[in-house]
Amino acid sequence: xKLLTANRLSDGVTIWYAAEGWVEDAAHAARLDxxxxxxxxxxxxxRETEVVAPYLVPLRDNGSPVQREHVREFVRANGPTTGPTxxxxxxxxxxxxxxxx
Amino acid sequence: xxxxxxxxxxxxxDRVADFSDQVARRLSGExxxxxxxxxxxxxxxxxxxxxYMLRIAIPYGLLAPRQMRRFAHIARTYDxxxxxxxxxxxxxxxxxxxxxxxxxxxxxxxxxxxxxxTSGNCIRNTTSDHFAAAxxxxxxxxxxxxxxxxxxxxxHPEFSFLPRxxxxxxxxAVKDRAAIRLHDIGLHLTPQxxxxxxxxxxxxxxxxxxxxxxxxxxxxxxGYLEACLRVYNRYGRRDNSFKARIKILVNxxxxxxxxxxVEAEWATMDASRIDxxxxxxxxxxxxxxxxxxxDAAFDAAAHARAETADPGFARWVKNNTHPHKRDNHVSxxxxxxxxxxxxxxxxxxxxxxxxxxxxxxxxNELRITHEQNVVLPHVARxxxxxxxxxxxxxxxGTANAGxxxxxxxxxxxxYCSLAxxxxxxxxxxxxxxxEDARLSDKIGDLQIKMSGCINACGHHHVxxxxxLGVDKQGVEFYQILLGGRADEKAALGVITGKGLPAEAxxxxxxRVAQLYLKLRKDDxxxxxxxxxxxxxxxxxxxxxxxx
Amino acid sequence: xxRPNSSYEPQLVNRAGDVLGDDGIETLDFDRAxxxxxxxxxxxAVRVEPAQDVRELLPYLEHIARFDIVFPGYRDGRGYSSAxxxxxxxxxxxxxxxxxxxxxxxxxxxxCGFDEFLLKDRTPSETVVAAAKRYSVTYxxxxxxxxxxxxxxRAGAA
Numbered sequence: 025x026k027l028l029t030a031n032r033l034s035d036g037v038t039i040w041y042a043a044e045g046w047v048e049d050a051a052h053a054a055r056l057d058x059x060x061x062x063x064x065x066x067x068x069x070x071r072e073t074e075v076v077a078p079y080l081v082p083l084r085d086n087g088s089p090v091q092r093e094h095v096r097e098f099v100r101a102n103g104p105t106t107g108p109t110x111x112x113x114x115x116x117x118x119x120x121x122x123x124x125x
Numbered sequence: 126x127x128x129x130x131x132x133x134x135x136x137x138x139d140r141v142a143d144f145s146d147q148v149a150r151r152l153s154g155e156x157x158x159x160x161x162x163x164x165x166x167x168x169x170x171x172x173x174x175x176x177y178m179l180r181i182a183i184p185y186g187l188l189a190p191r192q193m194r195r196f197a198h199i200a201r202t203y204d205x206x207x208x209x210x211x212x213x214x215x216x217x218x219x220x221x222x223x224x225x226x227x228x229x230x231x232x233x234x235x236x237x238x239x240x241x242x243t244s245g246n247c248i249r250n251t252t253s254d255h256f257a258a259a260x261x262x263x264x265x266x267x268x269x270x271x272x273x274x275x276x277x278x279x280x281h282p283e284f285s286f287l288p289r290x291x292x293x294x295x296x297x298a299v300k301d302r303a304a305i306r307l308h309d310i311g312l313h314l315t316p317q318x319x320x321x322x323x324x325x326x327x328x329x330x331x332x333x334x335x336x337x338x339x340x341x342x343x344x345x346x347x348g349y350l351e352a353c354l355r356v357y358n359r360y361g362r363r364d365n366s367f368k369a370r371i372k373i374l375v376n377x378x379x380x381x382x383x384x385x386x387v388e389a390e391w392a393t394m395d396a397s398r399i400d401x402x403x404x405x406x407x408x409x410x411x412x413x414x415x416x417x418x419x420d421a422a423f424d425a426a427a428h429a430r431a432e433t434a435d436p437g438f439a440r441w442v443k444n445n446t447h448p449h450k451r452d453n454h455v456s457x458x459x460x461x462x463x464x465x466x467x468x469x470x471x472x473x474x475x476x477x478x479x480x481x482x483x484x485x486x487x488x489n490e491l492r493i494t495h496e497q498n499v500v501l502p503h504v505a506r507x508x509x510x511x512x513x514x515x516x517x518x519x520x521x522g523t524a525n526a527g528x529x530x531x532x533x534x535x536x537x538x539x540y541c542s543l544a545x546x547x548x549x550x551x552x553x554x555x556x557x558x559x560e561d562a563r564l565s566d567k568i569g570d571l572q573i574k575m576s577g578c579i580n581a582c583g584h585h586h587v588x589x590x591x592x593l594g595v596d597k598q599g600v601e602f603y604q605i606l607l608g609g610r611a612d613e614k615a616a617l618g619v620i621t622g623k624g625l626p627a628e629a630x631x632x633x634x635x636r637v638a639q640l641y642l643k644l645r646k647d648d649x650x651x652x653x654x655x656x657x658x659x660x661x662x663x664x665x666x667x668x669x670x671x672x
Numbered sequence: 673x674x675r676p677n678s679s680y681e682p683q684l685v686n687r688a689g690d691v692l693g694d695d696g697i698e699t700l701d702f703d704r705a706x707x708x709x710x711x712x713x714x715x716x717a718v719r720v721e722p723a724q725d726v727r728e729l730l731p732y733l734e735h736i737a738r739f740d741i742v743f744p745g746y747r748d749g750r751g752y753s754s755a756x757x758x759x760x761x762x763x764x765x766x767x768x769x770x771x772x773x774x775x776x777x778x779x780x781x782x783x784c785g786f787d788e789f790l791l792k793d794r795t796p797s798e799t800v801v802a803a804a805k806r807y808s809v810t811y812x813x814x815x816x817x818x819x820x821x822x823x824x825x826r827a828g829a830a
Contacts, residue, residue, distance in 0.1 A: 034152065035222035036176035073154045073673045076172060091599035095538055095547065100174050104539035106550050107467050109205055132821045136809040143806055147776065154673040155794075156776075163747060164776055246747070276811045276821065282783035283756050283814065286749025347812075358753050363722075393760065398813040401822040408825065 026061040027053045027089070029100065030068065030078035038100045039075065041068075046075070049117045050101030055087060088123045098123045126187055126490065127272050127412045129237045136279065137234045140241060144168045145227035152224065167247055167285070169215075169240030170226060173542050179221040180243040181233060185253040185271035185295075186214035186493040190480035193491055195236045197476035203229055207472045210461060212533060212584050213292070214252050214493040215243050219540050247285050248278035248354070251293045254302045255494040258415060259449050259456045259502040262299040267314055269410040270295055270343065273401075277347050284354050288361035288369040291354070292326070301613035304495060306334045307587055309371045310353060318342045323353060323383065324375030327581035331617045332372040335380035337387065343406060348399040352391035356383065416488035416503055423453045423506040431510045438513050440562060441524035446509070453506055457487075458526040459499040459516060464560040465553050466520075468534040469497030478519040486512045495584070495611075496533050496572075498526065529571045529638065530556045533584055537577030537594060538601075544577035546594025546601035551575065551627050558631040559638070568638050571652040574609070587611035589653045590634060591618040603630050605668055607637075607661045610653060621661050622668040629670070636667040678774055678792045687787045687804065689797035697737050702729075709735050719770075722750035730761050739763075741786070743771035752784045759785035759815035778803035785815030 028041035029050075039046045040053035041064060047053070056064065061080050068078040081097050082090045089097040099105060102121045103113040114121055129137075144164070151161040169180040181196070196216055200208050203225055204218040211217055221229070233239060242249055251271045258266045274293060278284070284291075294303040297314035305311025311322035317340040325334030341349055357371045360378075375383045432439035446455040459479060462468050471479070479499055483491045486508045487501035494500055504512060516522040525531045532555060535541065537548030552575055559565045574588030578595075585591035591606030602624040609618030625633055638652075644663065645655045656664065684692040699717040700708070702724045709716065709729070715737035720726055722742060729736065739758060741751040755767050768788035769781050775793050782804055793799045810818040819827075 031172055031176070034224045036172055036220075038175055071673075072158050073152060076158055094599050095601060096174070099539055099547075103175065104549075105547060106539060106553060107470070108207060108472075112205075130825070132809050132824065136807065136811070136821075139807045139809065150677070154675065155677045157676050157678070160676070160678065160746070160774060160776070246749075279811050280780075280807065281812055282780035283752045284749070285780055286747050286752070286777075288749075355753050359725075359750055363748060363750075393757075395760070401820075402826070404826060405822040 025055045025083045025087075026058060027081040027083060027097075028056060028061055028064050028068070028078060029053070029081055029097075030075040033072070033074060033076050036076075040101075041078075049113075049119070051117060051119050051122045055083060088125065094123065094125070126189060127184075127409060133237070133276075134234075137237075137239050137241075140168075140239065140280070141227060141230045141234055144230065148223060148227055163245055163286070165223075166245035167242055168226075168230070169243035170221070170223070171244060171542075173219065173540055174538075175220060175540065177221040177223055177226070178540070179218045179226065179229065179240060180211070181216045181218075181238060181240050182243050182250050183214050183216060183238075183493050184275050185251055185257075185268050186255055186495075187268065188491040188493065189236075190483045190489055190491070192236045192238055193476050193480040193483070195233065195238065197473040197480070199229055199232065200473040200476065207470055208476070209467070209536060210469045210471065210493050210497050210499070212495050212497060212535070212582060213250055214495055215250055216493075217536070219536070241279060244290075246287045246289050248281065248287075248291045248293065251275055251278075251295060252303055252308075252495060253295045254298055255492045255500045256302060256447060256456050256502060257297075257492075258413065259447075259454075260298055260300075260302075261448055261450050263297055264316060265297045265314055266410075266413055267295040267297040267312075268413055269406055270312070270314065270346065272409045272412075273347070273406055274350070277350070283351075284358055287354070287358055288363050289366065291357070291371070293350075299613070301611075301615070302494075304584070304587060304611040304615065306615040307331075307584070307611065308334060310334070310350065312346075314343075315340070319346060321349065321353075324372040324380065325615075326370050326372045327584060327586045328370070329367050329579050330370075330372065331581070331586040332376065333615055333617065334372075335375060337380055337384040344403060345396065345400055347401070348394055348396050349387070349391055351394060351399055352387045355390050356386045360386075416490070418451055418454055418488070418503060419505045419507075421453065421505050421507045428506065428509070435510075437517070437522070437524065438510060440566065441513050441517075441522060442509060444524045444528060444566070445526040446504075449503065454503055455506055455509070457501040457504045457509075457512065458494070459501065459521050460523040460525050460531060461498050461521075462525060462531045462556065463520055463523045464530060465557050467549050468532050468552050471499075475519055475521055478515065478521060482512060482515060496531065498531070524562070525565060527570045527572065528565045529559045529568050529573060529634075530565055531572070532556060533572070533574040533588065535576050535583035537575075537583075541577060541582075543580055544594065545579075545596035546577050546603065547627075548575045548577040548583060548592075548594055551592070551603065551630055554627075554631045555634055558635055567642065569651055571638070571641075572611070573634070584611065585609070586617050587615065588618060589656065590637065592630065593620075595624055597624065601627055603627065605630070605633060607664060608653075608656055619661055621665045625668070632670070633668045637664050640664060640667045677794055678772075680792055680794055682773070682790045682792045683796040684768075684788065684790050685796045685800050686789075687782060687800060689801040691797060692788065695738070699740060705729060705732070705736075720751075720754055722748050722754075726754045726757050727761075733761070733763050733765070736763075736765055738766040738768055738788075740768050740770045743769060743773055743777075746772040746774050746777055752780065755781070755784040755786055756815045775799050775803065779806040783810065783814040783816045783818065
């Protein structure tokens with residue numbers, strides 16, 4: 025299973041592909057089977073005026089990104105792990121951090 | 126400082142219009158991302174983990190108070206209320222929107238600021254000595270030459286699509302406070318002219334620059350730089366971006382052959398068209414007079430009383446002030462490395478305070494250093510206590526300049542899409558480990574420099590202790606390097622021991638520091654001298670937990 | 673979403689914005705030119721790839737009516753140096769930019785001495801004319817006639 029993620033062109037915000045379309049909250053990111061993920065990634069690579077550099081994040085069985093990508097995607101999903109914006113995304117989305125190990 | 130004339134204003138106006146048009150065409154799809162990317166990089170806009178990052182140029186590190194206040198305004202209006210000062214003396218904001226960038230650039234242009242060529246395969250910001258015009262060991266103020274180079278390199282038509290980025294640094298003092306030998310071109314101004322060093326740099330293949338010319342007259346500087354750049358543009362590798370810097374070319378040809386090609390090229394150029402006559406450098410130099418420094422007598426007794434009453438002030442004077450040409454003045458380092466803070470960050474409020482302090486006590490001048498601190502180059506000693514109290518109240522009074530907690534650190538994997546590992550949390554841990562002021566003062570001058578990846582934005586190759594984040598199957602590991610130096614005795618640190626997980630690094634640094642205290646020949650032998658005297662091997666074992 | 677500008681068929685335009693037809697000049701590749709131009713009569717065009725050294729052709733400039741300087745990708749900046757070297761050497765013929773030639777590079781190409789462009793653009797003629805005016809200020813000398821700012825300052829034009 026994979027997640028599809030990208031940055032929005034106009035403001036660069038990190039976005040995640042969900043059932044309802046692109047969302048800013050990684051907690052809603054859709055887990056896609058590999059075939060659907062590949063097809064969507066290909067489609068959105070063409071839609072350059074909407075998103076930039078869409079790519080796939082492989083998942084472990086527990087639904088969190090594979091070890092190789094884990095820190096990076098944790099940071100993208102939850103914001104910087106330190107500093108004044110620590111927890112800002114969790115608070116904005118009224119949830120705990122996602123992709124916890 | 127340099128004041129824009131009508132030409133300079135017209136240029137950045139044209140630049141903002143040009144980039145605004147490019148943004149519009151990207152948003153509409155007329156430009157593909159692949160075509161737009163080098164254009165946005167040449168205007169300082171990266172796409173990072175959270176949003177776009179805008180890198181604003183601070184030419185040769187020099188800022189006026191109104192410019193610092195404009196940064197505060199941009200932080201509040203367009204970002205998250207703070208900014209990050211970098212090792213190339215620029216400023217970064219991490220949550221910028223592409224669609225708002227033209228407006229931001231317009232507001233920067235109003236105070237003679239821009240983001241020109243802070244990224245991309247072009248000539249970047251020329252950096253220099255943060256104590257320029259103030260330090261006793263200086264031959265001449267290098268900053269007029271920085272401004273001359275800045276203008277010459279702006280939108281240079283031949284050198285806008287180089288094999289890779291190109292970084293220039295200039296010093297004109299005995300001590301090298303700009304790390305010139307770690308630059309693509311380093312220039313050392315002496316009474317005989319410029320000594321030209323080429324082919325230095327950090328990253329995957331670190332190298333110290335070679336001197337290819339001594340005593341180059343300033344009147345020939347730009348032509349010589351053109352020749353150096355042209356040889357690089359024509360023959361630098363373009364097949365592999367990891368082998369595309371000029372250091373690779375200089376190494377492959379050998380410095381003598383590179384010099385021969387440069388000087389052959391130089392001989393073909395019409396100097397009268399490329400080298401401005403001396404009135405241009407004189408015109409620029411007129412913008413850099415020494416300020417009208419106060420004659421206020423320094424009341425040593427009053428100062429001593431203040432130090433006795435306030436030991437924190439005494440520490441701050443000892444650690445954060447640097448001797449000045451005028452005995453009744455000093456240069457002050459405002460540390461942006463509070464214990465447990467993010468190295469190099471300043472909040473919008475802190476930016477306003479620094480602007481105020483520069484106006485009240487600092488003759489309207491601020492400098493950003495390549496160590497991610499801020500300098501007030503001219504401060505009357507009579508004003509030090511008042512200044513310290515204001516800085517301390519704003520969290521800007523940390524008395525650790527050059528000490529073990531004055532850590533140079535890139536944003537790392539908390540922000541940067543190039544990173545392998547996070548760097549800031551580890552810097553914070555190390556900082557807290559040494560927060561005892563007596564301990565850190567006892568250790569004395571010790572430069573830790575940290576990078577989250579091999580691109581070396583944290584200059585880890587030239588830290589006395591360098592720390593490099595590496596990726597081990599997604600687990601953050603850190604290699605320790607020992608023995609780097611960024612000064613006139615420039616040296617590259619050597620990887621020592623195996624990679625360590627994050628939790629092992631503060632202890633490793635602590636054991637190295639404790640071993641240094643045990644082995645130094647006296648209290649005056651700094652860490653780097655002890656390390657060089659005894660060799661890295663003496664410290665290698667200390668990096669790992671005792672069995 | 674508009675189609676990318678670079679998806680239009682390349683058109684040959686000169687700096688005045690005129691659309692050019694085939695000038696009928698025979699084009700030689702670089703190696704052949706170096707080997708044979710000495711013994712040939714008449715005028716030829718020579719195609720120069722980025723890694724090729726235009727100085728090897730300086731002895732034969734009188735036989736070369738046009739250089740086609742190749743930009744295989746717009747990020748390959750070697751063609752700017754090739755053009756400037758030719759103009760510095762006094763070459764007065766046509767310098768044509770070919771390959772991945774896009775609107776945003778035309779201004780600096782003009783400054784380096786190019787006067788013809790095989791340009792991928794929706795409106796190539798208008799684009800080349802507009803590109804010349806992108807910047808009113810040039811800080812440094814190049815291969816064009818623009819006066820660098822330091823010289824304008826000397827002349828008191830501030």
